[in-house]
Amino acid sequence: MSEPFDLLIRNGRIVTPDGVVSGDVAVTGGTIGAIGDVTGPARQEIDAKGLWVMPGGIDPHAHIEQMSGMGVMNADTFETATRSAAMGGNTTVISFAAQAKGERLADTVAQYSTRAARGAMIDHAFHMTITDMTAPDCLSDLAALIAKGHRSIKVFTTYNIQLDDRAILEIMATAREAGALVCVHAENDGIINWTRDRLIAQGLTAPHYHAASHPRLAEVEAVERLCRFAEFLDQPIMLFHISTAEGAACVAAAQARGVPVWAETCPHYLFMTDTVLKAPGIEGAKWMCSPPQRQEADQEALWQALASDTLHIVSSDHAPYRMDENGKLSAGPDAPFNKIANGLPGLETRLPLLFDAMVSHGRQGFDRGAEAFARLTATAPADIYGLAGKGRIAPGMDADLTLWDPDRQVTYGADDLHDNVGYNPWEGRTITGWPTTVILRGKVIVEGGACRATPGQGQWLHRPTLGTARPHGTPAPEAALAQTKG
Ligand code: DUC
Ligand code: ZN
Ligand code: ZN
Numbered sequence: 001m002s003e004p005f006d007l008l009i010r011n012g013r014i015v016t017p018d019g020v021v022s023g024d025v026a027v028t029g030g031t032i033g034a035i036g037d038v039t040g041p042a043r044q045e046i047d048a049k050g051l052w053v054m055p056g057g058i059d060p061h062a063h064i065e066q067m068s069g070m071g072v073m074n075a076d077t078f079e080t081a082t083r084s085a086a087m088g089g090n091t092t093v094i095s096f097a098a099q100a101k102g103e104r105l106a107d108t109v110a111q112y113s114t115r116a117a118r119g120a121m122i123d124h125a126f127h128m129t130i131t132d133m134t135a136p137d138c139l140s141d142l143a144a145l146i147a148k149g150h151r152s153i154k155v156f157t158t159y160n161i162q163l164d165d166r167a168i169l170e171i172m173a174t175a176r177e178a179g180a181l182v183c184v185h186a187e188n189d190g191i192i193n194w195t196r197d198r199l200i201a202q203g204l205t206a207p208h209y210h211a212a213s214h215p216r217l218a219e220v221e222a223v224e225r226l227c228r229f230a231e232f233l234d235q236p237i238m239l240f241h242i243s244t245a246e247g248a249a250c251v252a253a254a255q256a257r258g259v260p261v262w263a264e265t266c267p268h269y270l271f272m273t274d275t276v277l278k279a280p281g282i283e284g285a286k287w288m289c290s291p292p293q294r295q296e297a298d299q300e301a302l303w304q305a306l307a308s309d310t311l312h313i314v315s316s317d318h319a320p321y322r323m324d325e326n327g328k329l330s331a332g333p334d335a336p337f338n339k340i341a342n343g344l345p346g347l348e349t350r351l352p353l354l355f356d357a358m359v360s361h362g363r364q365g366f367d368r369g370a371e372a373f374a375r376l377t378a379t380a381p382a383d384i385y386g387l388a389g390k391g392r393i394a395p396g397m398d399a400d401l402t403l404w405d406p407d408r409q410v411t412y413g414a415d416d417l418h419d420n421v422g423y424n425p426w427e428g429r430t431i432t433g434w435p436t437t438v439i440l441r442g443k444v445i446v447e448g449g450a451c452r453a454t455p456g457q458g459q460w461l462h463r464p465t466l467g468t469a470r471p472h473g474t475p476a477p478e479a480a481l482a483q484t485k486g
Contacts (some may be wrong), residue, residue: 003006004040005026006043007029007399010024010045012051013370014053015370020371026040028442032443035394052370056401058314061127061318063319063343064081065081065115065317071161074320075419076421078095082458083121085318091440093120105137109145121455121457125463128153130142131161140169140230142174151179151181158187158192159189181262181466183238186219209335218291220246230259231256236261236470240244240259241264242305260469261472266346267314271353276425282335284427288337307372317343317344318346319343320419321341322420324422345417354376358370359406386465387461388463409430410430412427419438440457
């Protein structure tokens with residue numbers, strides 16, 4: 001008699017890279033052994049009749065145990081953030097190792113690694129955020145860390161932690177040589193500061209003026225500039241949180257020119273408009289993020305850009321701050337918008353919101369919603385960021401699986417998430433389709449509405465090579481000449 005499988009998930013609708021298969025998934029030693037009509041004993045069986053079996057969600061953009069650009073600490077630790085992520089159907093997260101000014105990048109990464117190793121309940125990797133190129137050994141540390149398997153970098157063009165164009169080019173050139181993807185928060189700092197200061201000077205300080213203080217053209221200018229940098233050096237970039245129709249159009253135009261540009265958007269741009277900021281009094285602060293939510297026409301354009309593969313990923317941009325004096329209101333209960341920390345919690349709600357729209361309601365552009373959902377939320381992040389063994393249900397892959405009940409309806413409450421934020425920005429919204437069971441490398445980490453994962457159970461994911469976000473060809477002739485050695 002053959003060895004029993006460790007786990008057998010029976011009778012599900014399994015979303016594989018080759019389409020939807022009705023049947024079973026067998027797991028041995030933390031990886032997927034067989035898919036389809038599987039016979040054989042198993043130590044543990046789960047009946048998935050009537051459920052979708054999806055790849056575990058991969059959220060590639062979350063801020064965890066990190067200081068904001070304004071110096072306010074996140075509400076979440078690795079433990080609380082990854083517990084929340086798991087409850088929302090995720091098995092992998094990429095967060096940031098964010099360099100403090102003057103700090104050696106090697107020290108930054110070592111500190112975040114220690115904290116994640118202690119607390120993380122799901123698998124994880126880091127984007128290395130560079131804020132100070134004058135810190136000792138910055139570029140040599142960067143090259144060494146890339147070689148050790150940290151294959152993505154983050155830079156800002158605004159937010160008090162921006163780098164100038166020259167520094168960004170230097171980092172991109174280092175990334176080109178060592179093999180890393182450069183992620184960018186792309187908004188023009190001058191446009192934002194000029195507008196913000198004029199609004200504040202007129203006394204226009206309520207949370208909803210935050211939207212006006214981040215003009216659409218600030219995004220457009222920086223996205224276009226970064227696309228040209230990518231073109232100049234033939235260096236892959238990932239444009240984070242595209243929020244406007246024009247931003248998405250810049251990305252599409254660069255891609256059409258053959259530039260190695262990838263891009264993402266987030267649920268708060270797909271499902272919210274800037275009217276959320278107009279809640280009474282200071283309440284609007286709950287939804288303040290950068291870039292801000294935009295208009296309905298932008299939502300349509302972003303969905304179309306996802307459907308046409310101009311945008312490749314929907315991430316959460318989880319950036320958790322409590323609505324109290326340690327979080328959003330650290331500058332007082334009536335703080336002007338420019339003194340309120342930016343960001344929303346999103347690790348737990350990203351997948352249910354998207355499942356509801358794409359699978360349960362067949363959002364425009366997706367006639368095969370379940371497959372598109374798996375691609376945007378798991379397969380594409382795994383492929384683009386080089387997370388080998390993750391993101392798809394296929395033999396030999398890690399057994400990271402989420403079982404979805406398509407009939408379960410949940411209406412979000414005021415404070416029902418499992419993070420440490422104390423409010424749910426989606427309060428009152430009804431979701432159809434729910435992640436009932438989450439499995440990480442063959443171990444059940446969520447079931448029956450409870451998290452069974454333990455802190456430290458998550459593993460750091462070594463990325464020995466770039467993912468699919470690779471250079472396309474050759475740098476511009478002047479860049480190639482400038483980089484010629486000796
Ligand atoms: N915007 C970001 O770019 N990061 C964190 C929070 C936010 O609102
Ligand atoms: Zn950002
Ligand atoms: Zn972010």
